[in-house]
Amino acid sequence: MAFGFGLCVAFLLSLSATVTCDLIPDGAPQMECHDRYLMIAVDRSIAGDQSQFEAVDETGVHPITEEYAAKCGYTVRVLPLQGLVELRASYFSCHTDNQDDEAFTFRFNLITTHEGLKRKYTVNKSCPLALPWAPREVTCESNYMEVSIMTDVTCPTASKREDWDSAVQTAYSSANSEWQLMFKKDGVLTPKNFSEAEAQGYVFEVTAGRLVFRTPYGQPDSFRTEVNGVPVEAVHPLLFARQRWVVLMVEVVAACSVYKASHSESGHILWEIPSSWHPVVTSLHKTRTSVGVSGALEDPTNAEGRGYLVEDNNDTVRISIPAKAEGGHRKSVALGELAELYVFELYLEQVATDDDDNVTTRLRVHKTLESLLLQRPLLFENRTDPEEQCFSVFLGDIPADVTLAAVRLNGVELAVPFGNASSYALTEESQANDTHGYVLKVPLDDAGVMQQRSKEEALMRYRLDLNYTLMVLPARSPFHKVVSVELLMDVVPPVFTASCSESGVSFSVKRQPFFHLWNLSVGPDLLTPELAAQHGYNMSSDDQGLQLHVPLFSHGFTFQNITLKGFTSTFEILVLDAETSEVHSAAAETCSFAASELILCSTDGMMTLVADLSAMVLGGRGSPDRPNLLDRSCRPEAWDGGRVLFSFPVNGCGSKVQVVKEMVTYKNQISLSQSEDSRGESGSKVESVTVQCTYPLSGLHSFFSTHKFESDTPGAGQILNSTPAMRTSSPEDKPITTVQPTTVPPLKRVRYVLYQSNLSPRYVKVTNIIERRRTQKGYQQSRKFL
Structure with a gap:
């Protein structure tokens, strides 16, 4: 695919002091030549939110406004789901260099605005004709209809005889050697001069071999009707001139389906178009319909594999697309909770052949279809590990166009990201299918965590109520996700391990989740660092647990089985309920020692x-x-x-x-x-x-x-x-x-x-x-x- 780049023309520099000329970044515009139009797509990071295109030809620069685009064959759209600004330009659009209907050259300026600074880029592209012209071609764009007819095409014999005769009589009575224009609506022919038609937005143009007619939707001379039950908007102009006793007449008909998409019970998007493309042309029966998305037709087998169905029923063609089919673009919607819809840029081609004169008509339709709003549940997982002493919860399956803005815990709202001083941890994780999630960790002893102890069941219940505030981008529309998570843990008192040594007895205990619910005592005295220092205990404590060494004969020992050979000594640590001071259990260790006195x-x-x-x-x-x-x-x-x-x-x-x-x-x-x-x-x-x-x-x-x-x-x-x-003992004394x-x-x-x-x-x-x-x-x- 070739890309055209260029420099801004010199006279543009005088337009404004805030406008600068630059080369557009390499690869920034996507430019594709399709069968009958050029597509230019620019990333919004470059185009900005206030971008504008200008058409350039030898007469000057022409800003493409909304009204001018519909008149001159341009369609400019912002595609937020794709992050693009798109321009579609018809091969017969204004200011396009048409070389014998075989090659078409386009020149555009792209104006962007970033932080008040305007930049102007030049984009050029040439497109050769890839597909030969059909005798009659109709394009139904989103903002205009366009018809081109070969100048040597035969008379439309399929028209109703009485309508044709009426038009000929009117033309003969008023025609002269100059070409004139009439619009037919509700059986009435209304004459109109070309200047008046042009002022109303109609475009008539004769190229090397074709007559081109283009009109925006909703013109005074257009009308709505139904063809096989499908609503259609049509415009029916006639061009005529009289040369002596001969009347030359060209009938131009533009008609496009304005059927609003419907939806099946299964959620499929349905769209219809009549098999006969115009109400006055009824002999076009040999019809073949192909569909695709984003300007590219799919092979029928591939289209069927994606779930796209084309059904011809009673002269009506129905298109059925699954809501989540490949080729669509997803969009998040904030409606209390998260919802989503899928958008398809449907591209349809219908080729019909006249049974009488074998004239082929090729109809192309660009139609944006949206699915119904679908509920989009988010994934919530409780990943809490009791050993970590904190809640760990995961909120995931969040679409790319949704971001987390704040989290409310226990009535306190915390903006995201959290400050460095926060005791909470929030990390983002990437997931498949262009989604992401957040892992939130909250310590169990945090004030935002509700605790309820059941002494009868020896359980501790932790409860965390969370209210996530999420935003749908780019409008930052908010919605909330409210969840609760609970954790039940057995309230286990400290379990000591003890060992005897020559110098005394040692105790150790691992710091368990509910260590703070218990007090330790030696007799009636709480075991504190002050008590340990007072009685000569060697006590140390850290995050892993507590270690205590009690020297022999320290405060708290009891003695038993005192004999001449030795004695046993017991040291006991009591485990008390921190609330009631009731003795729950005891850890005692008895050791054997020897002493001369x-x-x-x-x-x-x-x-x-x-x-x-x-x-x-x-x-x-x-x-x-x-x-x-x-x-x-x-x-x-x-x-x-x-x-x-x-x-x-x-x-x-x-x-x-x-x-x-x-x-x-x-x-x-x-x-x-x-x-x-x-x-x-x-x-x-x-x-x-x-x-x-x-x-x-x-x-x-x-x-x-x-x-x-x-x-x-x-x-x-x-x-x-x-x-x-x-x-003094003598040498012969026996030692004791x-x-x-x-x-x-x-x-x-x-x-x-x-x-x-x-x-x-x-x-x-x-x-x-x-x-x-x-x-x-x-x-x-x-x-x-x-």
């Missing part, structure tokens, strides 16, 4: 201790008897000859009470007696270790009661050496070995500080400080156990 001072007044007496035994002079307290009847629960286990009331077993600075201390002694030393000396030597528990006086409820002891806080315990100087459980590694000897939860009646809340100072051969030794 410990002392527990409980809130109910029990002193439980494991004391290492091996130094006393080694310093003695004989085999010791079983240890005892101040009350010699209070005997240990276990004794292995080196370490001893006692458990007794703090105010029992002969304990002594001392009050100093609002603190109450209960003291007792562990004593050993030796009946005979290693040198065979007789007698008895007593050695002892002092043990004590100290409580705040303000926290004691029954200070001097021997029947009940109750304290708000655990006591602080100590084991104090009161043993006299001991001998502390027996530890094989499954639990022994703890290092440290200072114990214990905080015990008061959750279980079996275990008590304690604080222990173990500190022993022993003197052996003048050597001061301090041992602390942590």
Whole structure:
């Protein structure tokens, strides 16, 4: 396909200071030579919204206005669905260089306006005649009718005899040697001179071999009639001249179907045209009809494959096109919700042959057909993944001529695109068939999301109401899409995993969707960063979850199964309902530990201790008897000859009470007696270790009661050496070995500080400080156990 380009002629520069001359961008105009017209299409991005064409010939420049276009054989249209500005120019249009009806040369100026700046481009094109002329050709354009007849065509013998005779008599009585004009309407012939006809918009032109007549629709001399039930607009001019006794007459008839498209129950577009193209020409029966779109006829097989049907029924040709058939152009319409219609630029050719004189008439029709309005549902998908903790919804199948303008959430309207500070995310996705969609993400904890918790069913219901505002382009006609989406999630309390180590117990929990609905506590105290810092917990938290390490003997431990070999300790975390503070569940971990010494001072007044007496035994002079307290009847629960286990009331077993600075201390002694030393000396030597528990006086409820002891806080315990100087062990002495459980590694000897939860009646809340100072051969030794 050849394209013609050119420079603006020089005199155009003087028209306006705001007009500039440019070469039109390469490939910008689509120019196609069809059988009987030239088509020029320019993208609207170049043509703009106020574009205009001018026809150029040797006489000058002629603006193609709406009225001038209908008179001179031009059709200018804006095609918003295709994004084009289109010009169709008849081969017989004004200002076209016609070379013997065989080649046609066009010159146009295209004027565009962008931001107040006008530009003028020159577009040239030459079209050779591709299809030979038929004796009679009729074109039904959207704004005019055009007829061309060979100058040597025979008389229309098919006309009604009485009409022809009447016309001849009128012409003979008034005719002279000059050509004259009459219009026939309702059986009446109205004379009209050519100047008057031209002023009314009629065009008569004689070319090298044809007579051309062109008229806009709706002229005073046109008339409406029906042919085989199909409404037709027709104009019937007659040209005549008398030479002596002979009358020369040319009958020119232009007739076009003005049938308005209808629609079948299935939604097909229906359009009709009579088989006989004019009411006074009834002998044209051998008719062949072809259809296509956008100026291109389709092969009958291809047309049928697209669903285009051509049916000839009772001298009427009916065209049937499916609403969504290939070749149509879709258009969105805002009617409360989104609707759509399909537009077809129907191109029809009808070839008919006269039975009497074998004269062929070729009729061409350009007709814009629209389907009914069809509902166009949009696609809505709930793509929410509960793990992401946000709603993810998709609104799709949105046509290309529709865009999203705003979204309303919980009464608040957000313009699109969202600001950078917004917690919402909106992304656009391309889809097939020239459609697109939007993915909107809204956090579940956003104020625009409604939440409703059902404790009975252990469910949380999330609801998001959305009102999308969409615009149909280019008019930006708005419509709305209102949708709601819900999410049901099981309200699962935190689930802990725990592990034991030499230094204590560790807990971890993954951060789940409803972590905020629960509180964690150690006993009655909420587990907070402040509490963790106060009691020496190692706690860290992030988006993944929470990790907690509790050192042994920290606040919250309970102790069980205390023996000389070791003990078990339990730490428990309570899971509370954040609204009601009710205990929902608990996570407890029990671990086994070993310790050489410990002392527990409980809130109910029990002193439980494991004391290492091996130094006393080694310093003695004989085999010791079983240890005892101040009350010699209070005997240990276990004794292995080196370490001893006692458990007794703090105010029992002969304990002594001392009050100093609002603190109450209960003291007792562990004593050993030796009946005979290693040198065979007789007698008895007593050695002892002092043990004590100290409580705040303000926290004691029954200070001097021997029947009940109750304290708000655990006591602080100590084991104090009161043993006299001991001998140095000889090389032959056998070392004393502390027996530890094989499954639990022994703890290092440290200072114990214990905080015990008061959750279980079996275990008590304690604080222990173990500190022993022993003197052996003048050597001061301090041992602390942590």
